[in-house]
Amino acid sequence: LDQIILNLVSNARDAIEDNGRIDIKVSTGSSEDILEHNSIVKPNADKYCLLTVSDNGSGIDEEKLDKIFEPFFTTKSAGTGTGLGLATIYGIVKQNNGYIFCESKKGRGTTFYIYFPESDEKPSEKQLIGKETKPDEQVSSTDKKILLCEDDEGVRNVLSKMLGAAGFNIIEAADGEEGLRKFKENKDDIFCVVSDYVIPFKNGIELYEDITSMSPDMGFILVSGYSHDVDNIAELNENRNFSFLKKPLKPELLKRTIMDIAKHGND
Template sequence: MQPDGQEGALLNALLSTAADAIIVSDSDGIIQRANEAACHLFQYSTEEMLGQSVNILMPQALADLHDGFMQQYAETGEKRVLGIGRDVEGQRKDKSVFPLHLLLGETNAGDQHMFVAILRDLTHNHATQNALARSQRLDAIGQMTGGIAHDFNNLLTVVIGNLELMEMRGVTSGQLSLIRDALDSAELGADLTARLMVFARKSNLRPVEVDLKDVCEKTLSILRRALGSTYTIRTDFAADISKVMIDPVQLQSALMNLTLNARDAMGPTGELLISIANITIDDTYMAQETDITPGDYVRLFVSDNGAGMSIEAQRRAFEPFFTTKSESGGTGLGLAMVYGFVRQSGGHITLYSELDLGTSFGLYFPAISGTQGKAGGSGREHTEDTVPPGKGQTVLVVEDNPKVRKLSVQRIRDLGFKTAEASSGDEAYQMLRDGLHADVVFSDLVMPGSLNGYDLAAKATADFPHLKVLLTSGYASDVVTGKMSRGQDHDILHKPYRQWDLATRLQALLTDGSGV
């Protein structure tokens, strides 16, 4: 039955402007009306839908259930579906199945009993939910990993420190060999925790304003030689690219990880594409990673034509120690490190892959406009073999872990300093207020009580201007330290550290007149 006149015009206007799909069917399930949104959703024309059974819009299993529901309603009047919103599956003209939310109502139009279905596509919602679940899972793993790595850093600080103390006190050549082997192994452990910290987004980044094209071109000049002539590397760099604020060393490491993974996936030959372009994030991308902040980004794509990844492999790709290359010695930390670096840099990463077709990683970094100051640096290198000694100055060691505190005191004493110790920032501050004279406060960053390392540094230097402060932490975290610092800019000695690093940091504080 087709309404006419003013009523029909109003109905037509409502149907044509509705964002959701609306389908009107009779008591036999034959489609009488369908709006433009419904035709677009199911990929039929209006002519193709009218006069057909609503069953053409459902998978066969659901269509069978639908017929049973309608027959039961006709016989008993029991409303199993009517007036109750529910999630179902729809089927397009091309037989593809997708998730829907269905709300079904009924009415009488003259002498005909009619049903009105309002349908909303849930594909985007499901993608968002899956992305959120993936992001939450990785965040939870990252928090756990960061905590474990922090604890291992404390343990390694004790191990490395004691080994160095033994080495400095004179040992036989046989003992020295054993000590150095142990130190090498401890350093490997420190390297492992450092890589875990990258995944946990607690690494010590040194971001500077860079052009991604310049960094990628330098890295690719190395990779082309490493990959060999059987692999083709193509580049597609847009002419005008915004700059980004990232750590170029970590970007090089990330690009190498992705490229070498692609080589393994491609086999003996293959083609790799590296592309860079400015891009604006909108709702289309929000479905891929729900916590992406809309705005301007620079996107680095690394794509290969290799074997691709299974759904399970894609789901777990960024988890630490997950690897599909266990037989060839893969550690499962490469992609985890890439993920952590990108996220800690304020960016986002996407993964697209199909079996036998290849894989593409998208790295999105926030674009910056204008000129911005550089932060960080390239890192300090040294070749000195001797440890600079102290001259009897007093260092107040503030550390809540008893073993680490004991070792720190011993290390500092062996450097020629006097020491005092406290188990918290509150205790250390009170000791200073009570008259303890100290030249340097050497404090852990994260401690129990009301004063963390930054708070202690602020209060102590305000009350005792002569005092110098050196902070240390197993959390090499820009995020954590940024939240704690309240605008302060203190240098941090990251655990585990070598005796030489501790000595030179202390000497730098005592000779340059700086308190930070």
């Protein structure tokens, strides 16, 4: 769900204007609702949980609606989208026996409807209050700083808020040169660097090499859409303090990877 919502909200953000609006809603649904979207499908349950994500942005051309879930198809301009986000969402929904539909009008906005079969099981009290963290999994993070290098302002803001909520102090940079400068200014306080591979002036690997030449044990998380973007990814992964995470980025996985680096740094 994290990945689905993050991708859909990111797309909606790109579509809206300055005074745009994004709505996320959860409600109940039924097999009849699904048939109203598509009378050909055969719903595998009677009751569903419905997640809707809508915006009042630019909308999608009608002739493109049938293709939006195809891998590598994108409505964004060249160089601004991989075309994998909606295909990934479609795969997640199908793996969980769900359905996803999209309605859009050019100039008026877009709504995604995602249906998941309602479970018959009642959640236990532990499930309702969330997963209990074991004492050895807890890491004191209030005094630790992360250097976050990401040229997409929207993505950078989302990640910064998420990591800030986890207790980390975030130093932001929009390109490789700014990232290196801020690292030099704060290197005694930074324990981990999170960087996209494709950033202006210095790519993620160049930034990694510059930083580890000064601080060989610095934790570094490289993020990219494709592992084959990085020529020596296998060699880099042999470094205990280096991690490679693939886009679309799962927020919980990023947080867990950072916590592991913090834990190793305290060993």
